[in-house]
Amino acid sequence: MSTRENCDKVLLVQADFDGELDAQQSAALVTHRETCPYCREAWAQLSDTRNALRRGATYHSASDALRRRLDRQLAVAGMVPVVTHPRPSATGTGGLLAWWRSLVGFGLGAAVATVAVLMLIQPVPSGDIADLVMENHIRSLQPGHLVDIASNNQHNVKPWFDGKIDFAPPIKNLADQGFPLEGGRLDYLKNREIAALVYRGGQHLINVLVWPADGASEPPQLLERAGYNIIHWQEKDMTLWAISDLNTAELQNFVALWRTHP
Structure with missing residues (x-):
């Protein structure tokens, strides 16, 4: 980026944009960006690039031969897909964007690892949203x-989503009520990026998907x-x-507490 010589933290912006920093590093960089025009510009450039890909990228199906070769390479690397999946539809832009970001940011080696993830996180078919x-x-x-x-x-989880999705998910910690926050992730549902918040209730995990x-x-x-x-x-x-x-009863109690928590 043209701004990297002006701030020694600007190279961390790419890592934060790709979700590679831990919570403390990400929160510190968010605070730094508020006063650093160079890091704000770097973040804006990355966001503009991602938005352009969303608007203009198209999907091209891999041939069966290529898919078989990738499966063999993944097996050799110990990353065997655990499910058999259909080919993504032409509207499966979420997977394409993840693939493209991996190619741009980390090269072909990381892209092969991304293939394994995409085989698990498949483009979402139509159907009952509850099943999805x-x-x-x-x-x-x-x-x-x-x-x-x-x-x-x-306060660490919320700024992590900044710039990764086009909305601000409501995030609440119900630790005092017996449902502590575990963290969050960027996920995909019905071909759009969503926020997934993770809570724990005793030995049980609770996913709260938000869009x-x-x-x-x-x-x-x-x-x-x-x-x-x-x-x-x-x-x-x-x-x-x-x-x-x-x-x-316990999940209903969790939702009631979540909805009434400020």
Whole structure:
């Protein structure tokens, strides 16, 4: 970037943009950017590039031969896909963006690792949103997929999302009520980036998936999928889905506490 010679922290902006810094480093850099025009410019350039890719990138399906070669290479590297997946549709821009960011930021070696992730986080098919929420929850429980930022402090988690998604997710810590915050991650659902917040209730994990609502507020609705309890509601221009293997009463209590917590 043209600004890197003007601030010794500007090279960290790329790492923060890609979610590579820990919570303390990310929070410190957010504070630094508020007073550093060079780092703000670097962040803006990265955001503009990502937005341009979102608007203009197209998807080209890999041939069966290429996919077989990639599978063999991943197997040799010990990264064997755990599911067989269909080819992404032409609208699967979330996966394409993750692939492109990996190519740009880290080169072909890291891109091969990204292929393994994309085989687990598949482009979302159409269908019942509750089923998609359940699949997202199950994927998150695989090793290394639960959180991108591990922190029990909402003041660390919230700024981590800054610039990574186009909305500010509401983040609350219910540790005093028995549901501590574990962290958050950037995830994908229905071909858009969403915020996933992770809480713990005893030995159980709770995923709260958040993205902007496209309708009016809705009261909580309880659903069940394959042994998981799911509660969906809309408030303050946000759609929220809480899912866990907690029993019904405990998950309802969590949602009630979450909604009334300032």
